[in-house]
Amino acid sequence: MATPPKSTIERVRATLARRNRAERRFKNLGRAAVLLGLVFLVLMFVNIISTGYPAFWQTYVKLPVYFDPQVVDPQGNRDRETLGSADYGALVKASVRSLFPEVEGRRDRRDVAKLASRGTVFQLRRMVLADPSLVGVRTEIWVPVDDDYDMLHKGNVDRTLPEADRRLSDRKIGWFDRLIAEGRIESRFNATFFQAGDSREPELAGIWGAAMGSFFMLVVTLSLSFPLGVATAVYLEEFAPRNRVTSLIEVNINNLAAVPSIVFGLLGLAVFINLFGLPRSAPLVGGLVLTLMTLPTIIIAGRAALTSVPPSIREAALGIGASKLQMIVHHVLPLAMPGMLTGTIIGMARALGETAPLLMIGMVAFVVDIPQSVTDAATALPVQIFLWLDSPERAFVERASAAIMVLLAFLIAMNALAIVLRRRFERRW
Amino acid sequence: MAHQPGVAVMEAGALEFRAAEVEDTDERRESRETVGTPFADDPRMTCRDVNVYYGDNHAIKNVSLDIGREQVLAMIGPSGCGKSTFLRALNRMNDTIDGCRMTGEIRLDGQDIYAKDMDVVPLRALVGMVFQKPNPFPKSIFDNIAYGVRIHGLAESKSEIEGIVEHSLKRAGLWEEVNDRLDQPGTGLSGGQQQRLCIARTIAVSPEVILMDEPCSALDPIATAKVEDLINELGQDYTIAIVTHSMQQAARVSQRTAYFHLGDLLEVGPTDQIFTNPIHPLTEDYITGRFG
Amino acid sequence: MGSPSLILALLGLSSVSYYLGWRRSISLAQGAVRNLHSLPGYHGLYTALWAAVPALLLLCIGVTLKGPIVTSIVVSDLPAEVQSLPPERLNLVINDIRNLASGNIASRKSPAMVAAADRYVRLQGYAAIAVTVAVLVLGVFCGAIAWRTIQPGKRARNAVERTILGFLMASSTIAILTTVGIVLSVLFESLRFFQAVPVTDFIFGTEWSPQMAIRADQVGASGAFGAIPLFAGTLLISFIAMVVAVPVGLMSAIYLAEYARPRVRAVVKPLLEVLAGIPTVVYGFFAALTVAPFMRGMGESLGLDVASESAMAAGLVMGVMIIPFVSSLSDDVINAVPQAMRDGAYALGSTRSETIKKVVIPAALPGIVGGVLLAVSRAIGETMIVVMAAGLAANLTANPLKAVTTVTVQIVTLLTGDQEFDSPKTLAAFALGLVLFVVTLGLNVIALQVVRKYREQYE
Structure with missing residues (x-):
């Protein structure tokens, strides 16, 4: 016999406290899991932003420069060739030493000259070439300081450490402090970071080259993967007969979407570079590899968008005598386009953040020049981040974080665009 | 809840209507007051001024109704009239739906089930529910029935659980059909068997009230007949509230019938009377098949 | 003319063809488009496709074949003792010639190689001109023929749709080709690797230090x-x-x-x-x-x-x-x-x-x-x-x-x-x-x- 009703409720009551505790425990477990995820997210962002934001500023020093005609233009004829090949390094050395006349000894004299960035030489040459009348002029100019001093100024050098453990000796710190006292040191917005290519000197390194590399790569990827992805989705969804070949293609596409990206890199290396002889390190090859990688995403999104177009619209078009292709081009595709674009943007965002396959096809090369076309040697934003992180200089780590901030800004913008697109054009049938 | 001042007034009014044999006037047709006998002498559940909203949609409007002890109450009405919503309010199943609000008062044996300190767990152990579509868990037949017993800790030993399972299956008339395959998945049974399994699962926790939401609408006629027999039999020991779209079924299984119309409870009365001599013109329209 | 500008030229050619095809079908329609089987736009597309597609295919073939042909001609003119070198060494020489030709510093430099590099540059130039001319001629030729065949009753739409369907089908095979490409490229190189290192050593070996492999004779x-x-x-x-x-x-x-x-x-x-x-x-x-x-x-x-x-x-x-x-x-x-x-x-x-x-x-x-x-x-x-x-x-x-x-x-x-x-x-x-x-x-x-x-x- 079943227990009588009266007893049921008593028994249930008896278990209640324990069960409610279990319930709360479980719920808190869930809450903790969600929180843990969010905490990691916040930690990562805080970490990146706090390391990266100082990179948007650069420490500058005001140098008194004398464009000594003896050095720049011994003949005095303002010949561009002579002006271009003059020893501007001597000007920089003379200028810095004039700030520290008391420094003696070969090593110290050499070290003190390294206060200013190595790029100062090129800056002076550019100035003279742009305006030859500067020769013989004494002036004061602001130039970036060397990255070690930049780090010192940003407080990243622990002065309390024993001298041997620091990148800067007490003597060098003393020089720098004197310049601060003289008001010759200033923090300025680091425009170089957005305008330059890579460099061995952190203060001269920028993301523009990598950004252009990424841009060219995405252009290749977009112009190939969008038409091909849409075409494949249309074929599979609208034309393909339901047979074994089609289902093989479908299974294949789903699997490709889950193949590790590094395998696509191997494919690119073996096929595009070794078999077709395309140039290494070129955005063209990177774009091709990323195309193959993003195609499955775009195809899957495209098919989903096509299936969501109701059959009534197809029937209406066919009913008034449109050909199947006309029905698709005139009616189905326009309705499916927002969904396809959303999928494409998400695929592009993934391609923009991808690193591993690019390492395989030689895009890790050290590239100073800004790439001008899809076949120039280039690197990409995420690869640039990877390269900078590998460098020993603290200043490069800072720049890598700043580059991550730029990359994330692009990714967030792209995803936001996808969300807006989806919200704007989402239709319920 | 022995004394109910409203009852006398209401019943008197209803009698007055009948005695006068009033014409089917527009005024009566427009009335949304409950007529008949919504209140019982010794009710198991009492509902007063119950309103249920889904977001902005006012699904149940001011319903007051008693559910009597050890009897079957049938709720009928055109689809979308709110009868299922009302049923789900009786064991707070509406809590699981986002955006569903409820006002008014529902009491089980005098206790307010919507009180702040009320725990839905013992409530639902006391007020069981059987759904429109059979929904056995993806577990064995045995585990399906033992599930409720185990979570509520109703049995001390394995043999006691086995006893409860056997008893429940026997009550549900399913024992003969499944006793040789208790370890097989409940989802492998036929639709009618699944529904009786769900009923057995419900009675295994010995509830006081069983709510049934169109329990036969997904079943074929033979399975329906078996489930109806079961309801008739369970009606001896349990308080049952059943929502049905079939008036024949209501007539076969219930002692009292309530007619819902677009969220209003229009008429309650003994089943015989509702089907032979309805008071409200809309009830009459419905049972004579003029709409529904 | 480089490939990008050639492709642009082909695009221009096909736009012109589109216009000409469209015009011809209109004039053949004698004032009523109803007289045509397909809309004028389809006749235009038909002409444009004929002008562009065969020429593009030829361009692809030309670009892929150009390099190997030029290289083989240059190699055949090298001194006999260079030609008789083993393949790996010969490849190095060819690389040097290519480097010289593109103005980079090559590891070894000899008068013969400088001459070969000059020759390489010259031949590359000829090949580029030949490809350009062939592609353009083919484009104009095919476009003109398609233009001539336009008739009021011509099923231009069906032809265009068949072409597009062909393109769609071809696109859908890319997914398969990618997988095949991955499998083949990885498998092929792996097999070569397993010739040097036995499969069992690779899968069951417990020591991994590929740096030692620099001395090729010790690998196995x-x-x-x-x-x-x-x-x-x-x-x-x-x-x-x-x-x-x-x-x-x-x-x-x-x-x-x-x-x-x-x-x-x-x-x-x-x-x-x-x-x-x-x-x-x-x-x-x-x-x-x-x-x-x-x-x-x-x-x-x-x-x-x-x-x-x-x-x-x-x-x-x-x-x-x-x-x-x-x-x-x-x-x-x-x-x-x-x-x-x-x-x-x-x-x-x-x-x-x-x-x-x-x-x-x-x-x-x-x-x-x-x-x-x-x-x-x-x-x-x-x-x-x-x-x-x-x-x-x-x-x-x-x-x-x-x-x-x-x-x-x-x-x-x-x-x-x-x-x-x-x-x-x-x-x-x-x-x-x-x-x-x-x-x-x-x-x-x-x-x-x-x-x-x-x-x-x-x-």
Whole structure:
């Protein structure tokens, strides 16, 4: 016999406290899991932003420069060739030493000259070439300081450490402090970071080259993967007969979407570079590899968008005598386009953040020049981040974080665009 | 809840209507007051001024109704009239739906089930529910029935659980059909068997009230007949509230019938009377098949 | 004329053809488009396609054949003793000639080679001109013929649609070609690798030190290509990642699907999805610069010896990366469990957690298992986090505080930097790639199958 009703409720009551505790425990477990995820997210962002934001500023020093005609233009004829090949390094050395006349000894004299960035030489040459009348002029100019001093100024050098453990000796710190006292040191917005290519000197390194590399790569990827992805989705969804070949293609596409990206890199290396002889390190090859990688995403999104177009619209078009292709081009595709674009943007965002396959096809090369076309040697934003992180200089780590901030800004913008697109054009049938 | 001042007034009014044999006037047709006998002498559940909203949609409007002890109450009405919503309010199943609000008062044996300190767990152990579509868990037949017993800790030993399972299956008339395959998945049974399994699962926790939401609408006629027999039999020991779209079924299984119309409870009365001599013109329209 | 400008020229040609075809069909229509079988636009497209497509195909053929033909002519003119060199040496010479021709510094320079380089440049020029002329002539020729065939009754639309359908079909084969390309390229190089190193040594060997392979004559004997430490390292890191990702991902999916109020869900869910959109290089940054030193510091304060590139740090961060992946897949399968199932449990008086633990999770289990398998496959194939945070040392250990290396790390290490393509060291990367591809493919096929079966069950 079943227990009588009266007893049921008593028994249930008896278990209640324990069960409610279990319930709360479980719920808190869930809450903790969600929180843990969010905490990691916040930690990562805080970490990146706090390391990266100082990179948007650069420490500058005001140098008194004398464009000594003896050095720049011994003949005095303002010949561009002579002006271009003059020893501007001597000007920089003379200028810095004039700030520290008391420094003696070969090593110290050499070290003190390294206060200013190595790029100062090129800056002076550019100035003279742009305006030859500067020769013989004494002036004061602001130039970036060397990255070690930049780090010192940003407080990243622990002065309390024993001298041997620091990148800067007490003597060098003393020089720098004197310049601060003289008001010759200033923090300025680091425009170089957005305008330059890579460099061995952190203060001269920028993301523009990598950004252009990424841009060219995405252009290749977009112009190939969008038409091909849409075409494949249309074929599979609208034309393909339901047979074994089609289902093989479908299974294949789903699997490709889950193949590790590094395998696509191997494919690119073996096929595009070794078999077709395309140039290494070129955005063209990177774009091709990323195309193959993003195609499955775009195809899957495209098919989903096509299936969501109701059959009534197809029937209406066919009913008034449109050909199947006309029905698709005139009616189905326009309705499916927002969904396809959303999928494409998400695929592009993934391609923009991808690193591993690019390492395989030689895009890790050290590239100073800004790439001008899809076949120039280039690197990409995420690869640039990877390269900078590998460098020993603290200043490069800072720049890598700043580059991550730029990359994330692009990714967030792209995803936001996808969300807006989806919200704007989402239709319920 | 022995004394109910409203009852006398209401019943008197209803009698007055009948005695006068009033014409089917527009005024009566427009009335949304409950007529008949919504209140019982010794009710198991009492509902007063119950309103249920889904977001902005006012699904149940001011319903007051008693559910009597050890009897079957049938709720009928055109689809979308709110009868299922009302049923789900009786064991707070509406809590699981986002955006569903409820006002008014529902009491089980005098206790307010919507009180702040009320725990839905013992409530639902006391007020069981059987759904429109059979929904056995993806577990064995045995585990399906033992599930409720185990979570509520109703049995001390394995043999006691086995006893409860056997008893429940026997009550549900399913024992003969499944006793040789208790370890097989409940989802492998036929639709009618699944529904009786769900009923057995419900009675295994010995509830006081069983709510049934169109329990036969997904079943074929033979399975329906078996489930109806079961309801008739369970009606001896349990308080049952059943929502049905079939008036024949209501007539076969219930002692009292309530007619819902677009969220209003229009008429309650003994089943015989509702089907032979309805008071409200809309009830009459419905049972004579003029709409529904 | 370079290929890009040639393609532009072809585009121009086809636009002109479109216009001419359109014009001709209109004039043939004698004032009423009704007289035509196809709309004038289709006649235009028909002409344009004929002008562009054959010419483009010829351009592709020309570009691919140009290089080898020019090279073979240059080689045939080299002194006989150079021609009789073994293939690898000959390739070096050809490379030098190419370098000279493009104005770079070549390693060796001789008058003969300078002459060959001149010749190379000249021939390249001729070849480019020949291709350009041939392509343009073919374009104009085909366009003109198509233009001539335009008749009022011509089924231009059908022809255009057939062409487009052909393009659609061709596109859909790219997915297959990609897979075939992956399999072939990886398999081919792997087979060459296995000629130098026996398969059994590779799969069962416990010592991995590819650096020794620089001395090519020692490769086979050294046994330095035993991949067991790599497999073990990969599994260790993936396991740590799963230990983090599965409980956290699953519980947060459960919380968001079953407990969280809609407004909380609307905010938290996209935030967690942000984790999925962060590039892996950023996770690698986080692992290498923050988590790994933190672990090391923790270990030191507890008196443990934690490697600065510990498996723990890499695995932990990889786990965080996979959380949203597990969570969104679990969310899908949990939502696929019919509400009726939950109602059944609630109606019996289950608490929420009892319903979830005893009904929802068992019902969703196949789907969850499929999702976890997909996550494992992602962990195994993940590259950047381990490249940046895990080490290069191939230790065979189960200690998560030690440094281990993984299959993907080794692939990257072996293939970055300047390598001769044919050395066993490079080929080993392809063998590792083959293993990686086969394992992840297997996991994916099983997982997708399980998930699909599960979906069908509730449809």
